Amino acid sequence: MATIYDVAALAGVSPATVSRVLNGRAVSPDKERSVTEAARTLNYTPNRVARTLRRQLSxxxxxxxxxxxxxxxxxxxxxxxxxxxxxxxxxxxxxxxxxxxxxxxxxxxxxxxxxxxxxxxxxxxxxxxxxxxxxxxxxxxxxxxxxxxxxxxxxxDNVGAGRLATRALWDAGFRKIACITGPSEIVTAVDRGRGWAQVLDEISAAPPGMHFLAHADFRVGGGRARMAELLELASPPDAVVAGNNLVGVGALQILNERGISPAEFGIAVIGDLPFSAHSEDAVPVVHLPxxxxxxxxxxxxxxxxxxxxxxxxxxxxxxxxxxxxxxxxxxx
Amino acid sequence: MATIYDVAALAGVSPATVSRVLNGRAVSPDKERSVTEAARTLNYTPNRVARTLRRQLSxxxxxxxxxxxxxxxxxxxxxxxxxxxxxxxxxxxxxxxxxxxxxxxxxxxxxxxxxxxxxxxxxxxxxxxxxxxxxxxxxxxxxxxxxxxxxxxxxxDNVGAGRLATRALWDAGFRKIACITGPSEIVTAVDRGRGWAQVLDEISAAPPGMHFLAHADFRVGGGRARMAELLELASPPDAVVAGNNLVGVGALQILNERGISPAEFGIAVIGDLPFSAHSEDAVPVVHLPxxxxxxxxxxxxxxxxxxxxxxxxxxxxxxxxxxxxxxxxxxx
DNA sequence: AGCCTGTCAGAAATCGATTTCAGGAGCAAG
DNA sequence: CTTGCTCCTGAAATCGATTTCTGACAGGCT
Structure with missing residues (x-):
């Protein structure tokens, strides 16, 4: 591994001059040439560790x-x-x-x-x-x-995303809209749930007591588990807002396994469904850039x-x- | 940012001794104690850049x-x-x-x-x-x-993976099995295609001239494009081996968009389908660990x-x- | 007692770059 | 001709750790 000293020796200058050439400082044209040439023949690459140590910033x-x-x-x-x-x-x-x-x-x-x-x-x-x-x-x-x-x-804008998803379901005619969001320690999860709750509160027509809010971990397994539970309820909802992409995947899996179409049971997902193999899913999605x-x-x-x-x-x-x-x- | 010199000064020893303590070399118990204590009070963390420079390996x-x-x-x-x-x-x-x-x-x-x-x-x-x-x-x-x-x-074992996928389709009763693999410069893509070709060659019952091999890029778009083309053929295949997970997603999207079920048109995928929202897909998959x-x-x-x-x-x-x-x- | 061995600790060299400092050359103005 | 300035350049310091070298000291052996 060639060092700056090797280059300096070959070019017949001091290491300081080599450093200056490499960093674009003023140097006489002839030395500049011999340095660049020496660097090329030696296939020199500056050692980033040494540079970082001296500069104090990598x-x-x-x-x-x-x-x-x-x-x-x-x-x-x-x-x-x-x-x-x-x-x-x-x-x-x-x-x-x-x-x-x-x-x-x-x-x-x-x-x-x-x-x-x-x-x-x-x-x-x-x-x-x-x-x-x-x-x-x-x-x-x-x-x-x-x-x-x-x-x-x-x-x-997590509250806004929750609102968009919820309103999409409402506009599609669903009236008992549940929400599966993430852990209550995660503020994004809570905010998305707040957006959902806001919309339901604003819509006076929404039947009271129909606020199913479930917390899952933000993973496929969480979505599956909570979704399955929702369907078991005595008076189940007719639609669900999935708090993130993976929860959405899990919820959709359950619905598909039970042969329930998105037309029967509404679902809207906050976040983009990854690699969906089914583009006809008819699932509204809040795209997050x-x-x-x-x-x-x-x-x-x-x-x-x-x-x-x-x-x-x-x-x-x-x-x-x-x-x-x-x-x-x-x-x- | 505390350095090893600060620790040495506080502990009343030389930097060399501090280094020895940190790296578990033999040092008298009392000095060891004062060094670790000094390190703790100064909240000292070794500078990895300096260490890497000296050790020549990060x-x-x-x-x-x-x-x-x-x-x-x-x-x-x-x-x-x-x-x-x-x-x-x-x-x-x-x-x-x-x-x-x-x-x-x-x-x-x-x-x-x-x-x-x-x-x-x-x-x-x-x-x-x-x-x-x-x-x-x-x-x-x-x-x-x-x-x-x-x-x-x-x-x-890409050849083997290609064989497994192809044989699964054959065993399921499909007889005109195409293959969409990756670019011909990529050896994994070529090998998976070879596995597919081997199986078809070995099965004497396979009608000759039925070897549709398509090269796509290893992405969803590539799978979509080639799949759509296959379906347009005058004498289309009745099944397809997808050369990787993303090609599989693309091919499945096309099939689903056209309302073709995996029972009608067979598909086997080499590689795991990511985040499949449809666990009932009935698609054989060659799991790659x-x-x-x-x-x-x-x-x-x-x-x-x-x-x-x-x-x-x-x-x-x-x-x-x-x-x-x-x-x-x-x-x- | 004298010698040898082994252990521990500090001084100093080292890794490879950048940067400060100081000196020398060249040029313009006084 | 001298002073003052700029522009280049090299010597040396620097970044912060590790490691070699060296010396001091203790203990065991003859």
Whole structure:
């Protein structure tokens, strides 16, 4: 592995001059030429570890997410990666499995690896990014806010998304609309449930006492379990709002297994159904622009890395209702 | 940020002693105590960059994959991450988008960041890991072999998977079985197609000239396009083998859009259908144990990092046919 | 007592880049 | 001709850990 000293020796200059050439500082044209030539013949690549040690900041940003197998987060990851790589940063993806300890571990590593910044999709409301902020590192929260600290955040309009989904079902003629959302510790889950409740409250025609709100974990299994329970009720609902994409998948599985069509039992999903093999599903979906969330978070992070100061900014991104085409034959 | 010098000063010892304590070398009990205490009061965390520079090897391994949004690779990623983190390594996930230049870029970074090793799912057969190997870095290929070099690799038995899928359709009574596999440059795609062709050749009863082999990109769009074309043929097949999970999703979408059930037109998929909302699909699937691939690759990598020498090992993992339960009502 | 061995701890070198500092050359103005 | 300035360049310090080298000291043996 050639070092800057080897290049300097071959080019007949000092290492300082080589460094200057590499970093585009003023150097006489002839030395510049001999340095670049020497670098090429030696196939020299600067050692990023040494550079990071000296500069005290690496050209790496971390993206910390709770579930790498959820398309919601991988799509987000692509967005972050796009903007970051555009600006010359590498993105390292860290999967916490929703485990706060693992998350803390990754944040510690980001700190001691001198990473330039972190985009954090917090596992819980107790997530602590303060040590990073104290050291002046850039931090952006995404999907869920980081508590307390004045950190930039990019979040979905979850209440609005809950409203859209619920109203879509109401407009389709369903009258006993349940909701399966995520754990009550997760603010996004709670907010989506609030949106659902708001709509039902506003619609005076809604029969009282028809408010079935179920909390599942935000996974397929959770959706299945709660959905199955709803169907067992003595006086079951006639439609359901699924709090996220995976819960939606689980709920749909149950319905399909029992041969219940979306026309009989309404279902609307907050978040995009991943890799749906059935485009005729007739399921209204609140599309969440995850990739945009990612690029936005990336952009905010880059601004912070470039020295932007000031209080935490908050970008709220709305969901977008997508109702299925009424006639399946019209789909191409 | 406290450094080792701060700890040394507070503990009244030399930095060398602090380092020894931190790395579990023999030190007198009293100094050991004062060092650990000083470290705690200063909330000291070793700077990994400095350590990496001196040690010439970081505690980070890279996982380079072509498509982070494909569940096949995210599941693989979990496997790698599990084993690596178990051994104290952080995993950085790099998405190449199937772009050889991006891949090369990531490999260069792995080199200049002094990463301990790389698990590489190559984007193309031209992928070059030689610079890493020349520098003694650990490299393991996964999903597809890396050409030339004697690198460890963990791959699916793709021919066998193709055979399983094809035979499942034949056994179900289909007689004109087409195949939509991936690009002809991708060896996994070609091998799955070969398995399909083998079975058809072996079955003497198969009508000659009935070998529809289509190449798609390994994405949903590719599966849709080729599937639609197959159905337009003057003398269309009556079943199809989908070369990977996403092609399978695309093909199923077309079938569902046209109201064709898997009973009328057979389909078998190589790879697991992601997040299927329809568990009653009656689609035979060749399950590919991706997570196991990941853990295996991780284990091989760790052995190499720990100094294992010798020629490239090759682990071939078989797929496993999973046929749907005949009676949907039996599913719970 | 004298010698040898082994253990522990500090001083200093080291990893490979960047950056500060200081000096020398060249040029313009006084 | 001198002063003052800019522009290049190299020597050396620096980032923060690890590791080698060296010396001090204790204990065992003849």
């Amino acid at each position: 050209e790496v940003v971390a993206l910390v997410i709770p579930d790498i197998e959820n398309p919601f987060f991988t799509s987000l990851a692509r967005g972050v990666a796009d903007t970051a790589q555009e600006a010359g940063y590498s993105v390292v993806l860290c999967n916490t499995d929703g485990d706060v300890d693992k998350e803390q571990h990754f944040l510690d590593i980001a700190l001691s690896e001198n990473m330039a910044g972190v985009v954090l999709a917090p596992a819980a409301s107790t997530s602590v990014a303060q040590p990073l902020l104290d050291r002046g590192r850039a931090v952006v929260a995404v999907d869920r806010p980081v508590p307390g600290a004045n950190v930039d955040s990019v979040v979905i 995850t990739r945009t969330m990612g690029t936005t978070a990336g952009a905010l992070l880059l601004e912070r890395i470039d020295g932007h100061q000031g209080p935490g900014r908050r970008v709220v991104i709305p969901g977008e209702l997508r109702t299925p085409v009424p006639d399946p034959a019209a789909a191409r | 505690e980070v391994v890279a996982l380079v994959i072509p498509d982070i949004e494909n569940p096949f690779f995210t599941s693989l990623a979990r496997g790698v991450a599990d084993t690596a983190q178990e051994a104290g390594y952080s995993v950085v996930l790099c998405n190449t988008d199937g772009d050889v230049d991006k891949e090369q870029h990531f490999l260069d970074i792995a080199l200049s960041e002094n990463m301990a090793g790389v698990v590489l799912a190559p984007a193309a057969s031209t992928s070059v890991a030689q610079p890493l190997l020349d520098r003694g870095r650990a490299v393991v290929a996964v999903d597809r072999p890396v050409p030339g070099a004697n690198v460890d690799s963990v791959v699916i 991706t997570r196991t691939m990941g853990t295996t690759a991780g284990a091989l990598l760790l052995e190499r990092i720990d100094g294992h020498q010798g020629p490239g090992r090759r682990v071939v993992i078989p797929g496993e046919l999973r046929t749907p339960v005949p009676d949907p009502a039996a599913a719970r």
